[in-house]
Amino acid sequence: MKKTIITVVGKDKVGVIAKICTYLSDHNVSIMDITQTIIDSYFNMMMIVNTENLDIDFADFSHNLIALGDTLDVEVRCQRSDIFDRMHRI
Amino acid sequence: MININEVFETHDMIEKDNLDVRTITIGISLLDCASDDLGRTCDNIRAKILRYASNLKKTAEDISAEFGIPIVNKRISITPVSMVAGSCCKTTDDYLRIARTLDETAKEVGVNFLGGFSAVVSKGMTASERLCIESMPEVLAGTERICCSVNVGSTKTGIDMDAVRLMGQTVKKTSELTADNDSMGCAKLVVLCNAPDDNPFMAGAFHGVTEADAVINVGVSGPGVVKAAVEKVRGANFETLCETVKKTAFKITRVGQLVAKEASARLGIPFGIIDLSLAPTPAIGDSVADILKEIGLEQAGAPGTTAALALLNDQVKKGGVMASSYVGGLSGAFIPVSEDQGMIEAAKCGALTIEKLEAMTCVCSVGLDMIAIPGDTPASTISGIIADEAAIGMVNQKTTAVRIIPAAGKKVGDTLVFGGLLGEAPVMPVNRFSCEAFISREGRIPAPIHSFKN
Numbered sequence: 011m012k013k014t015i016i017t018v019v020g021k022d023k024v025g026v027i028a029k030i031c032t033y034l035s036d037h038n039v040s041i042m043d044i045t046q047t048i049i050d051s052y053f054n055m056m057m058i059v060n061t062e063n064l065d066i067d068f069a070d071f072s073h074n075l076i077a078l079g080d081t082l083d084v085e086v087r088c089q090r091s092d093i094f095d096r097m098h099r100i
Numbered sequence: 101m102i103n104i105n106e107v108f109e110t111h112d113m114i115e116k117d118n119l120d121v122r123t124i125t126i127g128i129s130l131l132d133c134a135s136d137d138l139g140r141t142c143d144n145i146r147a148k149i150l151r152y153a154s155n156l157k158k159t160a161e162d163i164s165a166e167f168g169i170p171i172v173n174k175r176i177s178i179t180p181v182s183m184v185a186g187s188c189c190k191t192t193d194d195y196l197r198i199a200r201t202l203d204e205t206a207k208e209v210g211v212n213f214l215g216g217f218s219a220v221v222s223k224g225m226t227a228s229e230r231l232c233i234e235s236m237p238e239v240l241a242g243t244e245r246i247c248c249s250v251n252v253g254s255t256k257t258g259i260d261m262d263a264v265r266l267m268g269q270t271v272k273k274t275s276e277l278t279a280d281n282d283s284m285g286c287a288k289l290v291v292l293c294n295a296p297d298d299n300p301f302m303a304g305a306f307h308g309v310t311e312a313d314a315v316i317n318v319g320v321s322g323p324g325v326v327k328a329a330v331e332k333v334r335g336a337n338f339e340t341l342c343e344t345v346k347k348t349a350f351k352i353t354r355v356g357q358l359v360a361k362e363a364s365a366r367l368g369i370p371f372g373i374i375d376l377s378l379a380p381t382p383a384i385g386d387s388v389a390d391i392l393k394e395i396g397l398e399q400a401g402a403p404g405t406t407a408a409l410a411l412l413n414d415q416v417k418k419g420g421v422m423a424s425s426y427v428g429g430l431s432g433a434f435i436p437v438s439e440d441q442g443m444i445e446a447a448k449c450g451a452l453t454i455e456k457l458e459a460m461t462c463v464c465s466v467g468l469d470m471i472a473i474p475g476d477t478p479a480s481t482i483s484g485i486i487a488d489e490a491a492i493g494m495v496n497q498k499t500t501a502v503r504i505i506p507a508a509g510k511k512v513g514d515t516l517v518f519g520g521l522l523g524e525a526p527v528m529p530v531n532r533f534s535c536e537a538f539i540s541r542e543g544r545i546p547a548p549i550h551s552f553k554n
Contacts, residue, residue, distance in 0.1 A: 015107055017107055017108070017111070043101070045103070045104045068162075068166050069166065072166070093167045093169060094106055094107055096354040096357065097106075097110055098109075
Protein backbone atom coordinates (compact mmCIF):
# COMPACT_ATOMS: atom_id res chain seq x y z
CA MET A 11 0.00 0.00 0.00
CA LYS A 12 1.17 3.52 -0.81
CA LYS A 13 -0.48 5.97 1.53
CA THR A 14 -0.94 9.52 0.36
CA ILE A 15 -2.43 12.44 2.25
CA ILE A 16 -4.63 14.90 0.39
CA THR A 17 -5.74 18.07 2.14
CA VAL A 18 -8.33 20.55 0.95
CA VAL A 19 -8.73 23.97 2.52
CA GLY A 20 -11.18 26.62 1.36
CA LYS A 21 -14.60 28.17 1.37
CA ASP A 22 -17.27 25.53 1.76
CA LYS A 23 -19.47 24.94 -1.27
CA VAL A 24 -21.43 22.21 -2.95
CA GLY A 25 -19.59 19.54 -4.88
CA VAL A 26 -15.99 20.00 -3.79
CA ILE A 27 -15.59 16.57 -2.24
CA ALA A 28 -17.63 14.97 -5.04
CA LYS A 29 -15.40 16.39 -7.78
CA ILE A 30 -12.21 15.44 -5.97
CA CYS A 31 -13.48 11.93 -5.27
CA THR A 32 -14.44 11.51 -8.91
CA TYR A 33 -10.93 12.48 -9.95
CA LEU A 34 -9.48 9.95 -7.48
CA SER A 35 -11.75 7.24 -8.75
CA ASP A 36 -10.82 8.04 -12.37
CA HIS A 37 -7.20 7.28 -11.49
CA ASN A 38 -7.71 4.13 -9.45
CA VAL A 39 -7.11 5.76 -6.10
CA SER A 40 -9.06 4.36 -3.14
CA ILE A 41 -10.07 6.46 -0.15
CA MET A 42 -9.17 5.01 3.25
CA ASP A 43 -10.21 7.78 5.59
CA ILE A 44 -11.68 11.27 5.52
CA THR A 45 -11.52 13.83 8.33
CA GLN A 46 -13.28 17.12 7.91
CA THR A 47 -13.93 20.20 10.02
CA ILE A 48 -15.75 23.39 9.10
CA ILE A 49 -14.67 26.58 10.87
CA ASP A 50 -16.40 29.89 9.95
CA SER A 51 -17.64 28.36 6.70
CA TYR A 52 -14.06 27.41 5.77
CA PHE A 53 -13.53 23.74 5.54
CA ASN A 54 -10.39 21.79 6.28
CA MET A 55 -10.41 18.28 4.93
CA MET A 56 -7.83 15.55 5.07
CA MET A 57 -8.09 12.35 3.07
CA ILE A 58 -5.88 9.33 3.48
CA VAL A 59 -5.82 7.53 0.16
CA ASN A 60 -4.06 4.56 -1.37
CA THR A 61 -2.12 5.43 -4.52
CA GLU A 62 -0.63 2.00 -5.05
CA ASN A 63 -2.58 1.42 -8.26
CA LEU A 64 -2.34 4.98 -9.52
CA ASP A 65 -2.49 4.92 -13.31
CA ILE A 66 -0.44 8.07 -13.97
CA ASP A 67 2.81 9.57 -12.76
CA PHE A 68 2.52 10.83 -9.15
CA ALA A 69 3.78 14.31 -10.01
CA ASP A 70 1.16 14.65 -12.79
CA PHE A 71 -1.56 13.29 -10.49
CA SER A 72 -0.66 15.84 -7.83
CA HIS A 73 -0.35 18.67 -10.33
CA ASN A 74 -3.78 17.95 -11.85
CA LEU A 75 -5.35 17.68 -8.42
CA ILE A 76 -4.00 21.08 -7.43
CA ALA A 77 -5.30 22.51 -10.72
CA LEU A 78 -8.71 20.96 -10.03
CA GLY A 79 -8.65 22.62 -6.62
CA ASP A 80 -7.94 25.96 -8.27
CA THR A 81 -11.05 25.63 -10.45
CA LEU A 82 -13.09 24.94 -7.29
CA ASP A 83 -11.45 27.85 -5.45
CA VAL A 84 -9.93 25.60 -2.78
CA GLU A 85 -6.32 24.88 -1.90
CA VAL A 86 -5.35 21.26 -2.44
CA ARG A 87 -2.14 19.57 -1.35
CA CYS A 88 -1.14 16.03 -2.13
CA GLN A 89 1.83 14.38 -0.44
CA ARG A 90 3.07 10.87 0.28
CA SER A 91 2.24 10.14 3.91
CA ASP A 92 5.83 9.20 4.81
CA ILE A 93 6.74 12.85 5.41
CA PHE A 94 4.12 13.13 8.16
CA ASP A 95 4.87 9.71 9.66
CA ARG A 96 8.56 10.48 9.83
CA MET A 97 8.09 13.92 11.26
CA HIS A 98 5.49 13.14 13.91
CA ARG A 99 6.19 9.52 14.89
CA ILE A 100 9.33 7.95 16.35
CA MET B 101 -2.69 7.22 12.30
CA ILE B 102 -1.65 10.75 11.40
CA ASN B 103 -4.17 13.37 12.44
CA ILE B 104 -5.26 16.52 10.69
CA ASN B 105 -3.44 18.84 13.11
CA GLU B 106 -0.12 17.15 12.48
CA VAL B 107 -0.65 17.45 8.74
CA PHE B 108 -1.41 21.17 8.98
CA GLU B 109 1.54 21.69 11.32
CA THR B 110 3.82 20.24 8.65
CA HIS B 111 2.22 22.44 6.00
CA ASP B 112 2.81 25.52 8.15
CA MET B 113 6.45 24.58 8.66
CA ILE B 114 6.95 24.34 4.91
CA GLU B 115 4.83 27.25 3.73
CA LYS B 116 5.02 29.80 6.52
CA ASP B 117 8.36 29.00 8.13
CA ASN B 118 10.44 28.15 5.05
CA LEU B 119 11.23 24.53 5.95
CA ASP B 120 13.19 22.98 3.14
CA VAL B 121 15.86 20.49 2.31
CA ARG B 122 18.71 22.83 1.53
CA THR B 123 20.76 20.50 -0.61
CA ILE B 124 21.14 17.01 -1.96
CA THR B 125 24.81 16.66 -2.68
CA ILE B 126 26.33 13.70 -4.50
CA GLY B 127 29.89 13.08 -3.43
CA ILE B 128 31.88 11.53 -6.27
CA SER B 129 35.37 10.11 -6.03
CA LEU B 130 37.57 11.16 -8.94
CA LEU B 131 40.62 9.22 -7.76
CA ASP B 132 40.25 6.75 -10.64
CA CYS B 133 40.14 9.61 -13.18
CA ALA B 134 43.78 10.56 -12.68
CA SER B 135 46.20 10.19 -15.59
CA ASP B 136 49.36 11.90 -16.78
CA ASP B 137 47.55 13.36 -19.78
CA LEU B 138 45.47 16.48 -19.16
CA GLY B 139 42.95 15.82 -21.95
CA ARG B 140 42.37 12.26 -20.82
CA THR B 141 41.96 13.32 -17.19
CA CYS B 142 39.32 15.88 -18.21
CA ASP B 143 37.47 13.24 -20.27
CA ASN B 144 37.56 10.78 -17.38
CA ILE B 145 36.24 13.39 -14.94
CA ARG B 146 33.39 14.37 -17.22
CA ALA B 147 32.38 10.76 -17.87
CA LYS B 148 32.43 9.87 -14.18
CA ILE B 149 30.32 12.85 -13.11
CA LEU B 150 27.79 12.21 -15.90
CA ARG B 151 27.58 8.54 -14.87
CA TYR B 152 26.57 9.33 -11.29
CA ALA B 153 24.85 12.69 -11.45
CA SER B 154 22.85 12.77 -14.70
CA ASN B 155 19.61 11.88 -12.92
CA LEU B 156 20.18 13.97 -9.80
CA LYS B 157 18.10 16.97 -10.85
CA LYS B 158 15.12 14.95 -12.07
CA THR B 159 15.20 12.66 -9.01
CA ALA B 160 15.28 15.61 -6.61
CA GLU B 161 12.38 17.24 -8.45
CA ASP B 162 10.34 14.01 -8.30
CA ILE B 163 10.96 13.58 -4.57
CA SER B 164 10.07 17.20 -3.97
CA ALA B 165 6.76 16.81 -5.84
CA GLU B 166 5.81 13.57 -4.12
CA PHE B 167 6.58 14.57 -0.56
CA GLY B 168 5.68 18.23 -0.93
CA ILE B 169 8.98 19.46 0.49
CA PRO B 170 11.12 21.97 -1.44
CA ILE B 171 14.61 20.74 -2.30
CA VAL B 172 16.43 23.98 -2.93
CA ASN B 173 19.79 22.90 -4.30
CA LYS B 174 21.21 19.97 -6.18
CA ARG B 175 24.99 19.86 -5.92
CA ILE B 176 28.09 17.77 -6.45
CA SER B 177 31.20 17.42 -4.36
CA ILE B 178 34.32 15.77 -5.74
CA THR B 179 37.67 14.46 -4.55
CA PRO B 180 39.97 17.43 -3.91
CA VAL B 181 41.20 18.27 -7.39
CA SER B 182 44.82 18.61 -6.29
CA MET B 183 44.83 14.87 -5.51
CA VAL B 184 43.52 13.95 -8.95
CA ALA B 185 45.42 16.39 -11.14
CA GLY B 186 48.87 16.13 -9.56
CA SER B 187 50.54 14.36 -12.47
CA CYS B 188 48.79 16.09 -15.39
CA CYS B 189 48.75 19.73 -14.27
CA LYS B 190 52.07 21.50 -14.69
CA THR B 191 50.79 25.08 -14.79
CA THR B 192 47.91 27.08 -13.35
CA ASP B 193 46.41 27.09 -16.86
CA ASP B 194 46.22 23.29 -16.73
CA TYR B 195 44.24 23.56 -13.49
CA LEU B 196 42.02 26.16 -15.14
CA ARG B 197 41.23 23.70 -17.92
CA ILE B 198 40.15 21.10 -15.37
CA ALA B 199 37.98 23.74 -13.67
CA ARG B 200 36.32 24.58 -17.00
CA THR B 201 35.58 20.91 -17.61
CA LEU B 202 34.03 20.67 -14.15
CA ASP B 203 32.03 23.86 -14.69
CA GLU B 204 30.64 22.69 -18.04
CA THR B 205 29.79 19.27 -16.65
CA ALA B 206 28.05 20.80 -13.62
CA LYS B 207 25.98 22.93 -15.98
CA GLU B 208 25.16 19.93 -18.14
CA VAL B 209 23.75 17.91 -15.21
CA GLY B 210 21.90 20.94 -13.84
CA VAL B 211 23.61 21.48 -10.47
CA ASN B 212 24.13 25.03 -9.24
CA PHE B 213 27.45 24.44 -7.48
CA LEU B 214 30.24 21.90 -7.65
CA GLY B 215 32.62 21.81 -4.69
CA GLY B 216 36.00 20.19 -4.44
CA PHE B 217 38.36 22.41 -6.39
CA SER B 218 40.31 21.98 -3.21
CA ALA B 219 43.59 21.25 -1.55
CA VAL B 220 44.01 19.58 1.84
CA VAL B 221 47.30 20.97 3.10
CA SER B 222 46.95 20.81 6.86
CA LYS B 223 50.61 19.94 7.40
CA GLY B 224 52.37 20.86 4.19
CA MET B 225 51.89 21.53 0.48
CA THR B 226 53.09 19.49 -2.49
CA ALA B 227 54.13 21.45 -5.57
CA SER B 228 50.88 20.45 -7.24
CA GLU B 229 48.78 21.56 -4.29
CA ARG B 230 50.50 24.93 -4.30
CA LEU B 231 49.80 25.22 -8.02
CA CYS B 232 46.17 24.31 -7.41
CA ILE B 233 45.83 27.05 -4.81
CA GLU B 234 47.60 29.56 -7.05
CA SER B 235 45.12 28.80 -9.84
CA MET B 236 42.09 29.49 -7.62
CA PRO B 237 41.68 33.24 -8.28
CA GLU B 238 41.53 32.62 -12.04
CA VAL B 239 39.30 29.59 -11.58
CA LEU B 240 36.85 31.58 -9.47
CA ALA B 241 36.88 34.47 -11.92
CA GLY B 242 36.60 32.25 -15.00
CA THR B 243 33.93 29.78 -13.95
CA GLU B 244 30.37 30.08 -12.70
CA ARG B 245 29.64 27.04 -10.54
CA ILE B 246 32.98 25.96 -9.10
CA CYS B 247 33.63 26.30 -5.37
CA CYS B 248 37.15 26.25 -3.98
CA SER B 249 38.33 25.30 -0.52
CA VAL B 250 41.64 24.81 1.23
CA ASN B 251 42.11 23.00 4.52
CA VAL B 252 45.06 24.66 6.24
CA GLY B 253 45.10 22.88 9.57
CA SER B 254 43.73 20.22 11.88
CA THR B 255 43.86 19.22 15.52
CA LYS B 256 46.09 16.26 14.59
CA THR B 257 48.54 18.14 12.38
CA GLY B 258 48.64 21.73 13.58
CA ILE B 259 48.38 24.67 11.17
CA ASP B 260 50.35 25.05 7.96
CA MET B 261 51.22 28.74 8.23
CA ASP B 262 52.77 28.80 4.74
CA ALA B 263 49.33 27.84 3.42
CA VAL B 264 47.71 30.45 5.65
CA ARG B 265 50.00 33.13 4.20
CA LEU B 266 49.28 31.95 0.67
CA MET B 267 45.52 31.96 1.32
CA GLY B 268 45.59 35.58 2.49
CA GLN B 269 47.11 36.50 -0.87
CA THR B 270 44.75 34.16 -2.75
CA VAL B 271 41.63 35.67 -1.16
CA LYS B 272 42.90 39.16 -1.97
CA LYS B 273 43.72 38.31 -5.58
CA THR B 274 40.34 36.60 -6.05
CA SER B 275 38.63 39.75 -4.82
CA GLU B 276 40.57 41.89 -7.30
CA LEU B 277 39.94 39.56 -10.26
CA THR B 278 36.20 39.56 -9.55
CA ALA B 279 35.99 43.26 -8.57
CA ASP B 280 33.50 43.95 -11.39
CA ASN B 281 31.15 41.44 -9.83
CA ASP B 282 31.23 42.73 -6.23
CA SER B 283 34.21 40.43 -5.48
CA MET B 284 31.85 37.50 -5.90
CA GLY B 285 34.73 35.02 -6.35
CA CYS B 286 35.49 35.19 -2.62
CA ALA B 287 31.97 33.97 -1.82
CA LYS B 288 32.98 30.67 -3.44
CA LEU B 289 36.31 30.32 -1.64
CA VAL B 290 36.63 29.03 1.90
CA VAL B 291 39.62 28.30 4.11
CA LEU B 292 39.02 25.54 6.64
CA CYS B 293 40.54 23.86 9.66
CA ASN B 294 39.42 20.30 10.49
CA ALA B 295 37.37 20.17 7.27
CA PRO B 296 34.92 17.24 7.26
CA ASP B 297 35.09 14.73 4.40
CA ASP B 298 31.32 14.56 3.99
CA ASN B 299 30.10 18.15 4.12
CA PRO B 300 27.25 18.72 1.63
CA PHE B 301 27.23 22.53 2.03
CA MET B 302 29.11 24.94 -0.20
CA ALA B 303 31.60 26.43 -0.54
CA GLY B 304 33.53 23.96 1.64
CA ALA B 305 32.15 20.70 0.25
CA PHE B 306 34.56 18.10 -1.07
CA HIS B 307 34.45 14.32 -1.27
CA GLY B 308 37.15 13.15 1.12
CA VAL B 309 39.45 10.20 0.50
CA THR B 310 37.81 8.32 3.38
CA GLU B 311 34.58 8.11 1.35
CA ALA B 312 33.18 5.47 -1.01
CA ASP B 313 33.08 5.88 -4.81
CA ALA B 314 29.87 7.88 -4.60
CA VAL B 315 27.61 8.89 -1.76
CA ILE B 316 24.47 10.93 -1.12
CA ASN B 317 24.72 13.58 1.60
CA VAL B 318 21.79 15.78 2.49
CA GLY B 319 21.80 19.15 4.21
CA VAL B 320 18.61 20.15 5.99
CA SER B 321 17.73 23.63 7.09
CA GLY B 322 14.96 25.40 8.95
CA PRO B 323 15.88 28.47 11.02
CA GLY B 324 12.36 29.81 10.40
CA VAL B 325 10.78 26.68 11.88
CA VAL B 326 12.96 26.90 15.01
CA LYS B 327 12.16 30.60 15.34
CA ALA B 328 8.41 29.94 15.08
CA ALA B 329 8.65 27.20 17.71
CA VAL B 330 10.70 29.37 20.09
CA GLU B 331 8.18 32.20 19.64
CA LYS B 332 5.50 29.96 21.11
CA VAL B 333 7.46 29.55 24.39
CA ARG B 334 8.44 33.20 24.78
CA GLY B 335 9.50 33.91 28.39
CA ALA B 336 9.62 30.23 29.38
CA ASN B 337 12.56 28.81 31.34
CA PHE B 338 15.67 27.33 29.75
CA GLU B 339 14.49 23.74 30.08
CA THR B 340 11.36 24.48 28.06
CA LEU B 341 13.36 26.50 25.54
CA CYS B 342 15.85 23.67 25.04
CA GLU B 343 13.14 21.03 24.75
CA THR B 344 11.38 23.11 22.12
CA VAL B 345 14.49 23.56 19.98
CA LYS B 346 15.37 19.89 20.33
CA LYS B 347 11.95 18.63 19.29
CA THR B 348 11.90 20.97 16.30
CA ALA B 349 15.38 19.89 15.21
CA PHE B 350 14.18 16.29 15.41
CA LYS B 351 11.29 16.96 13.05
CA ILE B 352 13.46 18.85 10.59
CA THR B 353 16.10 16.15 10.53
CA ARG B 354 13.56 13.37 10.01
CA VAL B 355 12.45 15.06 6.80
CA GLY B 356 16.08 15.22 5.67
CA GLN B 357 16.56 11.56 6.50
CA LEU B 358 13.48 10.63 4.48
CA VAL B 359 14.64 12.61 1.45
CA ALA B 360 18.18 11.23 1.72
CA LYS B 361 16.97 7.64 1.84
CA GLU B 362 14.64 8.15 -1.12
CA ALA B 363 17.33 9.85 -3.18
CA SER B 364 19.78 7.12 -2.32
CA ALA B 365 17.36 4.34 -3.33
CA ARG B 366 16.29 6.04 -6.58
CA LEU B 367 19.80 6.93 -7.69
CA GLY B 368 21.35 3.65 -6.56
CA ILE B 369 24.00 5.51 -4.59
CA PRO B 370 24.63 4.77 -0.89
CA PHE B 371 23.35 7.20 1.72
CA GLY B 372 26.16 8.96 3.56
CA ILE B 373 25.08 11.47 6.17
CA ILE B 374 22.55 14.09 7.13
CA ASP B 375 24.04 17.47 7.87
CA LEU B 376 21.60 18.96 10.36
CA SER B 377 22.39 22.60 10.04
CA LEU B 378 20.36 25.72 10.57
CA ALA B 379 21.32 27.36 7.30
CA PRO B 380 19.76 30.80 6.92
CA THR B 381 18.78 32.52 3.69
CA PRO B 382 18.29 36.24 3.07
CA ALA B 383 14.51 35.64 3.02
CA ILE B 384 12.59 37.28 5.84
CA GLY B 385 11.83 34.70 8.52
CA ASP B 386 14.71 32.39 7.62
CA SER B 387 17.32 33.82 9.92
CA VAL B 388 19.50 32.40 12.71
CA ALA B 389 19.93 35.94 14.10
CA ASP B 390 16.15 36.14 14.49
CA ILE B 391 16.23 32.98 16.64
CA LEU B 392 18.87 34.61 18.86
CA LYS B 393 16.65 37.66 19.12
CA GLU B 394 13.67 35.51 20.01
CA ILE B 395 15.77 33.81 22.70
CA GLY B 396 16.10 37.24 24.28
CA LEU B 397 18.72 39.43 22.63
CA GLU B 398 17.97 42.88 21.27
CA GLN B 399 20.30 42.21 18.36
CA ALA B 400 22.68 39.40 17.38
CA GLY B 401 26.03 40.45 18.81
CA ALA B 402 24.68 41.79 22.11
CA PRO B 403 26.24 40.38 25.30
CA GLY B 404 24.80 36.90 25.78
CA THR B 405 24.97 36.08 22.06
CA THR B 406 27.70 33.47 22.43
CA ALA B 407 25.80 31.70 25.22
CA ALA B 408 22.53 31.78 23.29
CA LEU B 409 24.24 30.42 20.18
CA ALA B 410 25.95 27.68 22.20
CA LEU B 411 22.58 26.61 23.56
CA LEU B 412 20.97 26.71 20.13
CA ASN B 413 23.78 24.75 18.47
CA ASP B 414 23.78 22.07 21.13
CA GLN B 415 20.02 21.55 21.14
CA VAL B 416 19.93 21.32 17.35
CA LYS B 417 22.52 18.55 17.55
CA LYS B 418 20.77 16.72 20.38
CA GLY B 419 17.44 16.72 18.54
CA GLY B 420 19.07 15.86 15.24
CA VAL B 421 21.12 12.87 16.31
CA MET B 422 17.96 11.18 17.57
CA ALA B 423 16.43 11.54 14.13
CA SER B 424 19.15 10.04 11.98
CA SER B 425 21.65 7.24 12.46
CA TYR B 426 24.26 8.99 10.39
CA VAL B 427 24.85 12.60 11.18
CA GLY B 428 27.91 14.33 9.81
CA GLY B 429 29.18 17.27 7.80
CA LEU B 430 29.14 20.55 9.67
CA SER B 431 25.90 20.05 11.65
CA GLY B 432 24.97 23.02 13.81
CA ALA B 433 24.01 26.64 13.33
CA PHE B 434 25.50 28.63 10.46
CA ILE B 435 26.18 32.30 11.03
CA PRO B 436 26.92 33.79 7.63
CA VAL B 437 26.46 37.55 7.65
CA SER B 438 25.37 38.23 4.07
CA GLU B 439 22.96 35.28 3.90
CA ASP B 440 21.00 36.20 7.03
CA GLN B 441 18.73 39.23 7.14
CA GLY B 442 19.05 39.51 10.92
CA MET B 443 22.86 39.35 10.80
CA ILE B 444 22.94 42.01 8.07
CA GLU B 445 20.79 44.26 10.23
CA ALA B 446 22.99 43.61 13.31
CA ALA B 447 26.16 44.36 11.35
CA LYS B 448 24.68 47.53 9.88
CA CYS B 449 23.60 48.93 13.25
CA GLY B 450 26.95 48.15 14.86
CA ALA B 451 25.72 45.40 17.20
CA LEU B 452 27.79 42.75 15.48
CA THR B 453 31.55 43.04 14.99
CA ILE B 454 34.09 40.65 13.49
CA GLU B 455 35.53 40.05 16.97
CA LYS B 456 32.12 39.02 18.32
CA LEU B 457 31.58 36.79 15.30
CA GLU B 458 34.93 35.16 16.05
CA ALA B 459 33.77 34.41 19.60
CA MET B 460 30.54 32.97 18.20
CA THR B 461 32.50 30.61 15.95
CA CYS B 462 33.88 28.91 19.08
CA VAL B 463 30.44 27.50 19.82
CA CYS B 464 28.78 27.04 16.43
CA SER B 465 29.44 24.71 13.57
CA VAL B 466 31.39 26.88 11.18
CA GLY B 467 33.38 30.08 11.20
CA LEU B 468 33.64 33.61 9.91
CA ASP B 469 31.29 33.31 7.00
CA MET B 470 30.36 35.71 4.22
CA ILE B 471 31.83 38.77 5.87
CA ALA B 472 32.78 41.75 3.74
CA ILE B 473 35.81 43.76 4.80
CA PRO B 474 37.39 46.89 3.25
CA GLY B 475 39.12 46.27 -0.08
CA ASP B 476 42.38 47.81 1.13
CA THR B 477 42.79 45.29 3.96
CA PRO B 478 46.34 43.87 3.63
CA ALA B 479 46.76 40.20 2.66
CA SER B 480 48.68 39.63 5.90
CA THR B 481 45.68 40.82 7.94
CA ILE B 482 43.43 38.38 6.06
CA SER B 483 45.97 35.64 6.83
CA GLY B 484 45.91 36.72 10.48
CA ILE B 485 42.12 36.35 10.58
CA ILE B 486 42.43 32.91 8.94
CA ALA B 487 45.11 31.86 11.46
CA ASP B 488 42.94 32.94 14.41
CA GLU B 489 39.99 30.94 13.14
CA ALA B 490 42.17 27.90 12.37
CA ALA B 491 43.60 28.09 15.91
CA ILE B 492 40.09 28.04 17.38
CA GLY B 493 39.29 24.95 15.31
CA MET B 494 42.58 23.23 16.07
CA VAL B 495 42.45 23.72 19.83
CA ASN B 496 38.73 23.00 20.19
CA GLN B 497 38.76 19.97 17.88
CA LYS B 498 36.03 21.38 15.67
CA THR B 499 35.61 22.60 12.14
CA THR B 500 36.20 26.29 11.61
CA ALA B 501 36.29 28.22 8.37
CA VAL B 502 36.85 31.65 6.91
CA ARG B 503 34.90 32.89 3.92
CA ILE B 504 35.78 36.54 3.88
CA ILE B 505 35.31 39.04 1.09
CA PRO B 506 37.69 41.97 0.72
CA ALA B 507 35.37 44.35 -1.13
CA ALA B 508 37.59 45.68 -3.91
CA GLY B 509 37.34 49.47 -4.10
CA LYS B 510 34.89 49.69 -1.20
CA LYS B 511 35.12 50.86 2.39
CA VAL B 512 33.25 50.54 5.68
CA GLY B 513 29.62 51.58 5.19
CA ASP B 514 29.41 50.31 1.59
CA THR B 515 27.51 47.15 0.73
CA LEU B 516 28.26 44.23 -1.58
CA VAL B 517 25.24 42.76 -3.32
CA PHE B 518 25.48 39.15 -4.49
CA GLY B 519 21.79 38.37 -4.87
CA GLY B 520 20.04 35.04 -4.49
CA LEU B 521 20.98 32.83 -1.56
CA LEU B 522 24.26 34.70 -1.08
CA GLY B 523 22.46 37.92 -0.16
CA GLU B 524 24.24 41.20 0.55
CA ALA B 525 27.12 42.08 2.85
CA PRO B 526 27.75 45.38 4.62
CA VAL B 527 31.50 46.13 4.68
CA MET B 528 32.61 45.67 8.31
CA PRO B 529 35.60 47.35 9.98
CA VAL B 530 38.74 45.29 10.59
CA ASN B 531 41.30 45.81 13.37
CA ARG B 532 43.88 48.10 11.74
CA PHE B 533 46.96 46.92 13.65
CA SER B 534 49.43 44.81 11.68
CA CYS B 535 50.31 41.11 12.03
CA GLU B 536 52.73 41.21 9.07
CA ALA B 537 55.77 40.01 11.03
CA PHE B 538 53.81 37.10 12.51
CA ILE B 539 52.45 35.98 9.15
CA SER B 540 55.89 36.32 7.49
CA ARG B 541 57.31 33.57 9.67
CA GLU B 542 57.71 30.31 7.73
CA GLY B 543 56.68 26.78 8.69
CA ARG B 544 53.81 25.51 10.78
CA ILE B 545 52.22 25.77 14.18
CA PRO B 546 52.59 22.40 15.95
CA ALA B 547 49.59 20.29 16.89
CA PRO B 548 48.25 21.00 20.38
CA ILE B 549 49.19 18.76 23.28
CA HIS B 550 45.73 17.20 23.57
CA SER B 551 45.96 15.80 20.05
CA PHE B 552 48.47 13.15 21.17
CA LYS B 553 46.10 10.41 22.17
CA ASN B 554 47.95 7.32 20.95
